[in-house]
Amino acid sequence: xxxxxxxxxxxxxxxxxxxxxxxxxxxxxxxxxxxxxxxxxxxxxxxxxxxxxxxxxxxxxxxxxxxxxxxxxxxxxxxxxxxxxxxxxxxxxxxxxxxxxxxxxxxxxxxxxxxxxxxxxxxxxxxxxxxxxxxxxxxxxxxxxxxxxxxxxxxxxxxxxxxxxxxxxxxxxxxxxxxxxxxxxxxxxxxxxxxxxxxxxxxxxxxxxxxxxxxxxxxxxxxxxxxxxxxxxxxxxxxxxxxxxxxxxxxxxxxxxxxxxxxxxxxxxxxxxxxxxxxxxxxxxxxxxxxxxxxxxxxxxxxxxxxxxxxxxxxxxxxxxxxxxxxxxxxxxxxxxxxxxxxxx
Amino acid sequence: xxxxxxxxxxxxxxxxxxxxxxxxxxxxxxxxxxxxxxxxxxxxxxxxxxxxxxxxxxxxxxxxxxxxxxxxxxxxxxxxxxxxxxxxxxxxxxxxxxxxxxxxxxxxxxxxxxxxxxxxxxxxxxxxxxxxxxxxxxxxxxxxxxxxxxxxxxxxxxxxxxxxxxxxxxxxxxxxxxxxxxxxxxxxxxxxxxxxxxxxxxxxxxxxxxxxxxxxxxxxxxxxxxxxxxxxxxxxxxxxxxxxxxxxxxxxxxxxxxxxxxxxxxxxxxxxxxxxxxxxxxxxxxxxxxxxxxxxxxxxxxxxxxxxxxxxxxxxxxxxxxxxxxxxxxxxxxxxxxxxxxxxxxxxxxxxxxxxxxxxxxxxxxxxxxxxxxxxxxxxxxxxxxxxxxxxxxxxxxxxxxxxxxxxxxxxxxxxxxxxxxxxxxxxxxxxxxx
Numbered sequence: 001x002x003x004x005x006x007x008x009x010x011x012x013x014x015x016x017x018x019x020x021x022x023x024x025x026x027x028x029x030x031x032x033x034x035x036x037x038x039x040x041x042x043x044x045x046x047x048x049x050x051x052x053x054x055x056x057x058x059x060x061x062x063x064x065x066x067x068x069x070x071x072x073x074x075x076x077x078x079x080x081x082x083x084x085x086x087x088x089x090x091x092x093x094x095x096x097x098x099x100x101x102x103x104x105x106x107x108x109x110x111x112x113x114x115x116x117x118x119x120x121x122x123x124x125x126x127x128x129x130x131x132x133x134x135x136x137x138x139x140x141x142x143x144x145x146x147x148x149x150x151x152x153x154x155x156x157x158x159x160x161x162x163x164x165x166x167x168x169x170x171x172x173x174x175x176x177x178x179x180x181x182x183x184x185x186x187x188x189x190x191x192x193x194x195x196x197x198x199x200x201x202x203x204x205x206x207x208x209x210x211x212x213x214x215x216x217x218x219x220x221x222x223x224x225x226x227x228x229x230x231x232x233x234x235x236x237x238x239x240x241x242x243x244x245x246x247x248x249x250x251x252x253x254x255x256x257x258x259x260x261x262x263x264x265x266x267x268x269x270x271x272x273x274x275x276x277x278x279x280x281x282x283x284x285x286x287x288x289x290x291x292x293x294x295x296x297x298x299x300x301x302x303x304x305x306x307x308x309x310x311x312x313x314x315x316x317x318x319x320x321x322x323x324x325x326x327x328x329x330x331x332x333x334x335x336x337x338x339x340x341x342x343x344x345x
Numbered sequence: 346x347x348x349x350x351x352x353x354x355x356x357x358x359x360x361x362x363x364x365x366x367x368x369x370x371x372x373x374x375x376x377x378x379x380x381x382x383x384x385x386x387x388x389x390x391x392x393x394x395x396x397x398x399x400x401x402x403x404x405x406x407x408x409x410x411x412x413x414x415x416x417x418x419x420x421x422x423x424x425x426x427x428x429x430x431x432x433x434x435x436x437x438x439x440x441x442x443x444x445x446x447x448x449x450x451x452x453x454x455x456x457x458x459x460x461x462x463x464x465x466x467x468x469x470x471x472x473x474x475x476x477x478x479x480x481x482x483x484x485x486x487x488x489x490x491x492x493x494x495x496x497x498x499x500x501x502x503x504x505x506x507x508x509x510x511x512x513x514x515x516x517x518x519x520x521x522x523x524x525x526x527x528x529x530x531x532x533x534x535x536x537x538x539x540x541x542x543x544x545x546x547x548x549x550x551x552x553x554x555x556x557x558x559x560x561x562x563x564x565x566x567x568x569x570x571x572x573x574x575x576x577x578x579x580x581x582x583x584x585x586x587x588x589x590x591x592x593x594x595x596x597x598x599x600x601x602x603x604x605x606x607x608x609x610x611x612x613x614x615x616x617x618x619x620x621x622x623x624x625x626x627x628x629x630x631x632x633x634x635x636x637x638x639x640x641x642x643x644x645x646x647x648x649x650x651x652x653x654x655x656x657x658x659x660x661x662x663x664x665x666x667x668x669x670x671x672x673x674x675x676x677x678x679x680x681x682x683x684x685x686x687x688x689x690x691x692x693x694x695x696x697x698x699x700x701x702x703x704x705x706x707x708x709x710x711x712x713x714x715x716x717x718x719x720x721x722x723x724x725x726x727x728x729x730x731x732x733x734x735x736x737x738x739x740x741x742x743x744x745x746x747x748x749x750x751x752x753x754x755x756x757x758x759x760x761x762x763x764x765x766x767x768x769x770x771x772x773x774x775x776x777x778x779x780x
Binding site: 005006007008009010011012013014015016017018019020022023076115116117118119228277278279280282283284330331332333334335336 | 355357358516588589592598599600601602603669670671672674675676677678679680681682683684699701702703705706709710711712713714715716718719722723724725726728729745746749752753754757758759760761762763765767768771
């Protein structure tokens with residue numbers, strides 16, 4: 001019989017079929033409820049901002065890969081995810097040029113200059129959002145009332161987070177009376193506010209307002225096993241604990257912790273930004289430490305800084321700590337007795 | 346009922362359907378071929394030394410090559426015939442060229458006189474007797490590793506338990522299932538001889554929950570037996586890996602770089618137990634064993650084959666022609682063969698023909714999704730190890746525990762970036778060993 005040359009390679013000879021762009025597609029699908037909620041509440045403002053950031057992110061990804069002479073990485077969909085998440089962290093009244101600049105920072109500076117997907121130190125969307133928050137603090141705090149406002153005649157409006165911030169500011173200033181009176185504004189209709197925070201009919205950034213939409217996305221990601229729930233749980237849990245302690249110390253009533261978790265971008269950041277694979281630790285232990293760090297830092301920044309929001313800053317700080325966490329939270333190897341670091345030779 | 350399981354591991358897509366190809370098939374005993382090729386290097390350890398010369402007439406069951414020191418095994422002739430070569434180079438299923446003894450079948454079916462024993466006589470044998478029988482009959486681990494069995498039973502370390510591995514977690518393989526289904530009593534008696542040989546008081550038979558029928562058979566057969574326990578395991582890959590099996594069953598870990606005997610345990614395959622039973626009771630050396638032939642072929646089935654039969658004598662030319670990939674071993678841990686002129690050795694328990702390799706897109710950067718870490722049964726960080734190998738940092742590999750890797754392929758299987766993580770780890774292990 002004539003010898004047929006066969007294909008030769010190494011085991012295993014099977015693959016799960018899992019791929020990066022399937023994972024990214026799942027993230028995009030999980031963002032759909034949030035996107036829909038933002039379109040319902042903010043109409044054209046949402047559509048324009050999201051389209052701009054996403055289109056810009058994909059274009060910058062394409063151009064920078066071309067300039068850097070690397071393979072075209074647009075089909076892995078990570079640029080779409082970055083664009084969407086960046087867009088969802090912006091207010092509906094964001095000037096489109098600023099949105100484009102945000103995509104430029106996210107994709108070119110934070111992601112591609114570090115080597116593209118898998119090599120970025122910071123979460124691109126979080127880094128770009130932080131940059132925009134610092135550089136364009138005035139246009140990006142132009143909040144719009146949901147349902148009523150159109151993109152053209154945006155009126156400045158108070159967000160639930162700014163109410164929380166007023167309480168926090170007074171705590172920081174040491175004026176407890178003022179803090180309590182500021183809180184009484186919230187408390188007068190706390191249940192109503194919590195309801196609004198769940199449905200999302202409040203002023204705020206596009207994606208962060210509707211807790212229900214975010215939770216639907218979270219459930220989808222959990223079902224598809226695309227998310228490390230340890231981060232979400234330890235982030236929200238530790239932030240919750242810290243605010244409980246604050247509200248006990250300053251006697252702010254039982255609903256304050258819940259309101260401060262639901263207000264602002266904490267939920268959105270915990271589900272869609274902190275859990276970014278590339279910039280979070282790789283072991284369960286590490287992810288729990290990461291989440292606790294995020295929760296504590298977020299509340300510290302919210303309480304003691306001049307910025308109303310601490311989510312993106314805390315994510316960036318913990319991104320920096322990720323290699324360190326990874327180094328010291330490696331799994332115990334099968335059959336090895338754990339050796340303490342200082343006993344290693 | 347309690348189901349044992351280990352930490353990590355995966356479920357392989359379509360595992361049940363792949364096993365179903367051959368679970369209910371008849372056991373085929375192929376026609377003896379004209380030539381048998383018996384590699385001298387069939388066992389882990391040193392190659393055996395031929396004791397026959399070219400032109401000698403040999404009978405079935407006659408010894409052809411003797412073990413070279415302790416870490417080796419005897420090789421016997423499965424058929425009667427004439428020795429044509431003693432140093433014929435042939436592609437072994439491990440992928441190496443190995444010297445082999447070639448026997449031309451004379452179809453006279455002469456056998457040597459086997460020393461048979463009744464079960465009662467056999468039960469009175471001493472540990473030394475049984476280890477001698479293991480050595481005589483050329484017994485090696487039939488789970489695939491071909492570790493010479495007597496080595497496990499000689500040594501100064503105390504043994505508390507013998508574990509029979511009937512897990513068979515490879516997606517296509519069903520040879521162990523067939524052994525357990527058809528030879529339940531022989532397997533149990535084999536385990537009893539192992540208990541005698543090891544001095545252990547407790548025996549376990551481990552079966553995965555996708556083989557409930559054999560589990561029930563064993564449980565009924567063993568009802569009232571206090572020494573031997575049948576343990577049920579959750580279906581998961583790689584449940585059959587020795588160290589993972591021990592940790593799941595006894596909640597004790599084999600030390601890093603150690604063997605199960607270091608924690609007082611001996612693990613053997615169910616096929617080895619059956620072979621030991623044959624060796625003790627019938628006096629038959631290890632010359633035949635069970636083999637699954639499956640994949641993209643006309644009639645997948647289980648075979649009872651002589652050691653040394655070529656793959657091409659077992660499978661139709663038509664099946665060979667339509668498939669491009671020939672695997673010896675298993676889908677996850679086997680090896681590809683470039684030619685069908687490869688003999689079945691003691692360690693091969695499946696031959697799989699596939700139309701093509703899985704289509705996997707090129708390697709992309711690691712996105713640190715940590716699926717490889719979360720699923721690694723040895724608790725390693727395959728992506729970190731592969732980075733170290735890529736950057737030639739071989740000296741730090743040991744610190745990251747590379748030797749705990751059992752090469753199960755879980756990491757490569759789950760990687761969404763299609764990084765051949767196991768290939769990097771294998772390369773790192775090789776480099777580390779060379780230094």
